[in-house]
Amino acid sequence: MSDIEIAQQANMKPIIGLVKEQYGIDAEHLDPFGHYKAKLSLEYVASLADKPEGKLILVTAISPTPAGEGKTTTTVGLGDALNRIGKKAMMCLREPSLGPCFGMKGGAAGGGYSQVVPMEDINLHFTGDFHAIGVAHNLLSALIDNHITHGNLLGIDPRRIQWKRVVDMNDRALRKIIIGLGGTGNGYSREDGYDIVVASEVMAILCLATSRADLKKRLGRIVIGYKADGSTAVYASNLKAQGAMAALLKDAIKPNLVQTLENNIAIIHGGPFANIAHGCNTVTATKTALKLADYVITEAGFGADLGAEKFIDIKCRMADLKPSAVVLVATIRALKFHGGVNKEDLNQENLAALEAGFENLERHYNNITQHYGLPCVVCVNHFTFDTQAELDLFKAKCAVLGASCVVSKHWAEGGAGAESLAQEVINIVDHREPGCTFVYDENISSWDKIAAIATKLYGASGISASAKIKAQLKVWDENYGKFPVCIAKTQMSFSTNPALKGAPTGHIVEISEVKLANGAGFIVAIAGDMMTMPGLPKQPAAERIDIDDTGKITGLF
């Protein structure tokens, strides 16, 4: 059965009653969206302030194949398993983007028997958060060009506008465009472009904001561009945009509650991609879950070089979160992929390739234990094609590494298949003080921060950039000294070259572009030729998606 077929057979319980039953939260604190989704009021969130916090467990992965290695699936499976063995556990996930949904990857609500539901709703629009983020972003864009059209009192240099437009779609034709054509009535022509909504600074701001007031302050701080002198920043607050933008985000700021196939509560809130953004769900969601549950399982996008690094160095640092352990998800398939096997041949046993590809896992594991200072459980997300010889070899390699390793069958069996993983995690987190170490100190220069990530985690021998970029970073360091860096890099490799699999060393990480995300509070460094707007494949998933006369959706996977 496909994921959507399994999801459609779920025995869902009305969310309002379920939340009341499991967490004692009354209906008045919840805004229902249909019968199976709800938003939690910020007033209720604030009322939890004095409660003790549960343990935070991060699920991350090795460098993935294009299909992904099952981080969300494992997060859900582990959460269900913890609840099965009598623990009070809640999951914190990211909201799916429509881009991959119509492109290559399909939905992002887990898989097999470890899913969150209603799957179609979560993948299509959900509670409207991404739409609100997109329109808040585009309102600011419209206000910028409108200001210039009506006399440009602020003296914005149209050549130095860094605030683009966004759409929640893979649409490569919008990456680089010229706007304002067609005569005086349409404003001044200039270069512009679109990013996908998940890459919007508004997304990052929503994910990092701690209150409505903080949200508005951050929105006002956004640097939209510069004046003609090239250095005087123009802020969203100069355009009086932050009030309307925050009003558009009035509901988006509230965490969304749904359930797993096994009727356990998950919060799904915020959804930046970790290859082009900081890749973690909202601080509000994570902190709320920590107040409500004894164990909180969350995910950070793509491999541990991207999502986990940003989870530690950006999110945990800013929000003062103290994680207790990391689950590193691997698949036998992906390790063979890193060992040089083609996508088509991944279902064939290949011990040599598995052995060779193991170095990818090894580096991620070492990064987590040495540079993040966190205990790590390796979880094999079991596929039916995995052979016993492969699993045995994998376990032997883990033993040499000194890593605890669990083969987990939550995809096929739900929470029951992840009980040993859950037990292993409990054994660690119950016997350890929470906390992690950062990869870099906040007081070093941005250049050194990027270099620290590249050399310590990516195995690079160094980083490079144009003189212009170096000078730009220096200027920002003078004004925004303590900002962490958010590296945009391919998820396919530790390097900037997607074809360089395994655990490359000695490569140079070229920083091709830098952006100031002053509202979010970090500096974005684009490594290699990373796109902040994906394209659709030759056969987009959209072609297969359908809905019948009864409203039943098919082809969403």
Add this chain to the structure above:
Amino acid sequence: MSDIEIAQQANMKPIIGLVKEQYGIDAEHLDPFGHYKAKLSLEYVASLADKPEGKLILVTAISPTPAGEGKTTTTVGLGDALNRIGKKAMMCLREPSLGPCFGMKGGAAGGGYSQVVPMEDINLHFTGDFHAIGVAHNLLSALIDNHITHGNLLGIDPRRIQWKRVVDMNDRALRKIIIGLGGTGNGYSREDGYDIVVASEVMAILCLATSRADLKKRLGRIVIGYKADGSTAVYASNLKAQGAMAALLKDAIKPNLVQTLENNIAIIHGGPFANIAHGCNTVTATKTALKLADYVITEAGFGADLGAEKFIDIKCRMADLKPSAVVLVATIRALKFHGGVNKEDLNQENLAALEAGFENLERHYNNITQHYGLPCVVCVNHFTFDTQAELDLFKAKCAVLGASCVVSKHWAEGGAGAESLAQEVINIVDHREPGCTFVYDENISSWDKIAAIATKLYGASGISASAKIKAQLKVWDENYGKFPVCIAKTQMSFSTNPALKGAPTGHIVEISEVKLANGAGFIVAIAGDMMTMPGLPKQPAAERIDIDDTGKITGLF
């Protein structure tokens, strides 16, 4: 008090209980969106098929001032008044667009004590229908450019693509753009542009579709452009887009239920603008309301030359609706405006200007009674600045015209202020067989259809267009002979010149562009230099909109 302050003091009742109490509909047929909005299932809608239908009353207006004359306010006031005098009445309104909300006009949920609530929610995102329409539209746009990038097997001529992109924002800089710049990886460069979401054919399709199957069929029929021969149409179905588009509209197709300040149920569903689109709420909403209530009051955008004409010639014709009467909303202010008074001086008594401007009302009234074949009640939407002498003159003019006329105070007094209007409407519709006449026969040519509207309703002496446009219309007539026409024209005048107030005659209506809306099932004729993407004013309403720490919104009016 401002509209939003009045709305925030409303004594709202939970919508699920209210719908059950007033219409006996069980919670299982409703999807709640928060506690005060809900969507009605299409299965429930279908279950009403055999019920008798109530009477349909259309609220339209004279040619408006930029602030609008209170059609929505009057629709709500009349509905509340009918319920007050013991009738079972339901209102059918259009959903507001974010464009005017951040631009000049502000919100669109009624005004004063005749509003639908929750006002902030209805104006900002509501239940996400417009976002769903926008993304369904833009998915098709992305699929077009993606198809060309991957080899253009269909042979789409990039110079002949007529399917633009959309955003729910007033953003003039996007009217005319060039996309696909930046090298081979970003596709092929071509001219493109953005319309506001309300102008999307997907909006029209949603408003006219009678079922999920009909929706999908219409989406597949969309003509996105032509092949290099200039005449072979390429359809959305050629790109296999209709399934995913319909899936994105899975909830948007369901009617939305809210309440008035007086706790009567209103359906708000669909929201095309009548100046650039067909301007009526969904057929599903209207038909559902007719099954549930004895009296259904609906509105059609802008003046009766635009909204009412399209309501009759497009919506009633396609959906076989039989209206019983029309309420023509006028304000003393707007009539003085038509009599030549400047916007700033409209609060001063000016009997001469009122007398002169009355000709605008007269033409609308005659159009309704003679060309639409419907009885018409003139409703003065009372403003506090109106003087008794002005009201007396107005009534005298109506008497000469033979029009029944009611001064209605629903803005200040809610339903109680519109009871005499309600009684007048009842007197008419209870003693008349429902039904109207069309302005043109469906079998005449498109050119003659446009000419019929222009000469009969607009007072024009004729229409003009380039030879190319005439030839294009002929080609479409051969293939789509019976399509009605949807004229895009300024709402400020019967002519194409917004400055030509009153009731101009002898003017020529120039058709500057024609578009085939094959999915919606009509031909769009753009009269004059009408924009399908508005711009923001120098001081956009967005600057005043704010939200405080408790989530309370201000500045939305």
